Amino acid sequence: MDYPVGSSQWVPFSSVAYGANAVYVPRWGEPGAIECILVMYQNFPTYKTHPALDIFHRYIVGAERFQQNHEFRVLGWQIDLERRCWSFLYLPTERDDIRVLATFTANEQGRLRMDLQMDNPSDEDREWELHLYCAPCAGIDLPEYQLRQLDARTCAFRLAGVEMELASDDLSFIEMHETDSAFWINFPANAEVSNDPDNPTVRHKHRLRLSTFPVTVLAGTQRSASIDLFTGMESKAADRPHPVAFAEPSTEVLPYQHEWWETLHNQQYTHAFRHGGMTNRMIPARQWSRFFFWDVGMTAVGAVEMDPAVAEAIIAEMPDPARCGDEVFSYGSYIVTALYALWELYQLTGDPRLLAKHYPLMQRLVMAMYGYPALTPGPEHDGILRSRRNCNGADDYPAIVYADGWPFAWDYQQTLPLNPDRTFKHLQQVGLTAHAVRHLKLLRLIAHVLNQLEDIPEYDRLITASETAINAHYWHEGDGCFYNRVDGEEGFFRSRGLYECLPLLSGSVDAARQERLLASVLSPQQFWTPYGVTVVAQDNPCYRRDGYWNGAIWIPPQWFFWKAFYNLGVMDAATRLADNVLALWEMNHTQTLCCWEKFQVHDGHGAGNSRFSGLSTPVLALWRARRTPGRVQVGQEALITTEVDLPTGILQARITTPFYAGRMGMSAVLTPACPYRITANGTEIAQVLSDMHGYLAWSFDIARGESALIDVKPLGR
Secondary structure, eight states, X not given: OOOOTTOOEEEOOOSSBOSEEEEEESSTTSSOOEEEEEEEEEEESSOBOOOSBOOOOOTTOBGGGGGSTTOOEEEEEEEETTTTEEEEEEEOSSSSSSEEEEEEEEOTTSOEEEEEEEEEOSSSOEEEEEEEEEEESSSSSOTTOEEEEEOSSEEEEEXXXXXXXXXXXXXXXXXXXXXXXXOTTTSOTTSOOOOOTTSOOOTTOEEEEEEEOOEEEOTTEEEEEEEEEEOSHHHHHSOOOOOOOOOOOOTTTHHHHHHHHHHHHSEEEEEOSSSSSEEEEEOSOSSOOSOOHHHHHHHHHXXXXXXXXXXXXXXXXXXXXXXXXXXXXXXXXOOOHHHHHHHHHHHHHOOHHHHHHHHHHHHHHHHHHHHTTSSSOOTTOOSOBOOGGGOSSOTTOHHHHXXXXXXXXXXXXXXXXXXXXXXXXXXXXXXXXXXHHHHHHHHHHHHHHTTXXXXXXXHHHHHHHHHHHHXXXXXXXXXXXXXXXXXXXXXXBOOOBGGGGTHHHHTOSOHHHHHHHHHHHTOTTTTEETTEEOSBOTTSTTOOTTSSSTTEEOHHHXXXXXXXXXXXXXXXXXXXXXXXXXXXXXXXXXXXXXXXXEEETTTOOEESOTBXXXXXXXXXXXXXXXXXXXXXXXXXXOEEEEEEETTTTEEEEEEEOSSOOEEEEEEEEOSTTOEEEEEETTEEEEEEEOOTTOEEEEEEEEOTTOEEEEEEEETTO
């Protein structure tokens, strides 16, 4: 939602908080926010707590870390930003029903209510206590701190120019003291890492710690408690806000609804790219407290399905080369995934105003991507992309490790082939180039829709240069795949990886090479697994089954190749990939209630960060396309308008491809378990039986510039 500039707000936006958190912004759009982090302890029967900040748990571990004595799960739970209400779950055991639900509700006057529902259905009494950490979001010290009052029911203090008072009829306050981020266990030594000098999160950052007296929750009982937090006389005089009544989602929907809740929880109040003030911006996860280019774009891809306004806000809040110059290359992997989200948004809504609003920025970003290290490509551009720090979206990719000059990578059990010069060299990247080509093809379509035809020749020139280069110099005929090259060296870097199959996504290969690349992606000996496609080929000597990027299933590559299958009309593969990924997601959520960063290839178990929405939100796109009534999906080359009549189970779609000729895939969710007849311009192209969700998929051929009328009707109509 948009917050009025200058208004005071309580919001759930944090950079790194791992407990339940609330941030008070005295004047929206200006610095000076104060963060409160609620931490829970279980003293008996087994001591358990959690870090107040997310911590680096090594990237090869998952749910097993919660079995340690001092760690348990803390989950972002239900959230409604419009009604200023959000909640967190504390789960101190491996069970999901022994828990504390902390719900925060705020009003416009700056009053915050914290409601705690404590459930102990176990056969043991449990002792729980709470600690509240307060500190300015930015800076190290506690400016203007003064404790005004502390007794069993009230705690009042001044901090950073804000008067705060906490009151409770159910809990007893016993102590408030100053501490810092070196305090064990809540702030482990490796917890805080930040590249933002305006928001330091260092070990000597000072915080206030308010402790409550322990509460005993008897076996088989429930308890409730609440705390009111006032921010001044006006706040104290305001009516107590009422908690929002959230509708409980079904078991089938919960894994995806929770992913959306985590996405909305993972925001940060930080400096804006568009203006000189402050704003809220998506972050990948609570540990990663800064903006990442491709993470935030992939978040927007999923947000399209849940709230188009959120997706558009993410797209708009992208750094602009016209404003920040070559610093635009400093935000992680330089792939403009926000452009994918913009195109999905347009295909969903059909609103050209969205394209007109965001096209100039997307154009500048893609041209900067193409022109690196300049901001625009020169006339002699060889068509192959390189990037700062060799970013391609996979951090420890073998070719990147080699070109960076590393003697080893922590993702691999054995030393990789070494760069003989031990110096940084630019990697000539097939995968990054394929992304750029698809970006250009999307920009070309947008220019066509907006009638900005003067832009198209430059897109055509760069597309031709890139596709000619990768096919002429990066294809290995004997191995039937693309390989990267390294600046200053002869020959290929012969390491088979999934990203070198991305010319399937960009549509940059002829039929013979497409067939060989598809065979590689679909091969169980190389990339295909029961859970999705893995990043490093399993028959690659550099493959490791329990690495970070290596040996893992990541959601963004699943989306890339799912879209590639639509682009190519390989709908059996698109359906199987979506089903594998959704089954993987649901299995892990059922087991842990977590939204995992990645999944291990060898057993399908979640690993890495347990609340990593930045790379997992695209799972919502697969879920909606596969199961949501009325949802229609088509390849990225298509301009589409649709009319869906769900009561009759009829779909009519107009497809136009101004620049594409060939096979294309399409799907829809209509009447469950129903036989359908599909026609294109009156000619039958398929008969398909929809599944239990109403999903059906098909392929069709289309000529460049052709407009095809697709009719999908139940047989007999």
